[in-house]
Amino acid sequence: QVQLVQSGAEVRKPGASVKVSCKASGYRFTSYGITWVRQAPGQGLEWMGWINAYNGNTDYAQILQGRVTMTTDSSTSTAYMELTSLRSDDTAVFFCARTPSRLGATDYWGQGTLVTVSS
Amino acid sequence: DIQLTQSPSFLSASVGDRVTITCRASQGISTYLAWYQQKPGKAPNPLIYATSTLQSGVSSRFSGSGSGTEFTLTISSLQPEDFATYYCQQVHSYPLTFGPGTKVDIK
Numbered sequence: 001q002v003q004l005v006q007s008g009a010e011v012r013k014p015g016a017s018v019k020v021s022c023k024a025s026g027y028r029f030t031s032y033g034i035t036w037v038r039q040a041p042g043q044g045l046e047w048m049g050w051i052n053a054y055n056g057n058t059d060y061a062q063i064l065q066g067r068v069t070m071t072t073d074s075s076t077s078t079a080y081m082e083l084t085s086l087r088s089d090d091t092a093v094f095f096c097a098r099t100p101s102r103l104g105a106t107d108y109w110g111q112g113t114l115v116t117v118s119s
Numbered sequence: 120d121i122q123l124t125q126s127p128s129f130l131s132a133s134v135g136d137r138v139t140i141t142c143r144a145s146q147g148i149s150t151y152l153a154w155y156q157q158k159p160g161k162a163p164n165p166l167i168y169a170t171s172t173l174q175s176g177v178s179s180r181f182s183g184s185g186s187g188t189e190f191t192l193t194i195s196s197l198q199p200e201d202f203a204t205y206y207c208q209q210v211h212s213y214p215l216t217f218g219p220g221t222k223v224d225i226k
Contacts, residue, residue, distance in 0.1 A: 035215075037163075045155075045163065045206055045217040061214050095162055103210050105153035105168035107175075112162050 002026040004096055004110035011116045017084040020113045022096030029077035030054045035099040035106050036070060036081045038092040046092075050099060051079060059102065086117045121145055121209050123218035131226040138194040140221045142207035147187045151211035154183055154192045157220075158203045166205075167192065197223070 007021040022034060036048040049060040051070040058070050069082045079096055094113045097106035122145040132138050142152065150170035155163040165174045167183040170190060180195040194201055202225055207218040 037217075044220045045157075045208075047208075047215045047217060050215075059213055097163075103151065103212070103215075105165065105208065105210050107165050107168075109162040109165070 002098065002108045004098060004108055006094075006096060006110040006113045009114040009116070011118065012086050013119055014087055014117055016086050016117075017082060018086060018115050019080055019082040020094050020096075020115070022079040022081070022110050024077045024079070024098070027098070029072075030074050033099045033102065033104075034070070034072065034079040035097045036068075037095045037097060037106075039095070039112075040089070040092045043092075048081070048094075050102060052102065053079065057102075083115075086115075088117050091115065091117045120214055121148060121212060121216055123207055123209055123216055125205075125207060125218040125221045127221060128219065129222045129224065131224050132197050133226045134197055134199055136197045136226075138197050138201075138223060140192045140205055140207075140223075142185075142190045142192070142218050144188045144190075144209055144211075148209045148211035150186050151209060152183075152185070152190050153208045153210060154181075155206045155208065156201075156203045157206065163206065168210075194223075 003025045005023045033052045035050045051058045053072045071080045096110040098108040099106045124143045126141045152170045154167040157163040171183045182193045204220045204222045206220050
């Protein structure tokens, strides 16, 4: 069965970076992309970007350009999302989700990773 | 960017009720719309893609319709496990965007 298992909760100080992992299983990793979505406490869903796991092509939300990097490692079927220059308003739960194509709805989600940014 | 609005923002209903949630797009998106259900502390659960196609394993009491700028999610007979927040998402053009959500609560 398809599963996406994310890394554990993180606490960072403002200005630091965080890298969240998302390990996929149960399907051919390079046949799909991975979308990253974040959700601030008590807020809605915010699309962050998408990475094509076959060729590494990415699309990022304009608001995060320059601070976010999405990568994949096909040898371990793992996707990564790194966010730099963290601010307190980056505190959120970050989700990865399998996505069939660049313009496609997601079909399986990871459990989420809470990143807390606090001094 | 394409903006999505949802109405109502909050809905109070009883088990067995028929519930309809509307999602409106700021410009035409054909049928490139998905719906998700989210319960507190959990990841979103995909319900529908391409406006009306149920994701695998989703109950047939959920249905979706619409095209262009107006879409609806209908739950034909609300069940206890359906009390949650529902989000629409447009996958027509970048950046992909989500609606603000509709919380369905117990009356």
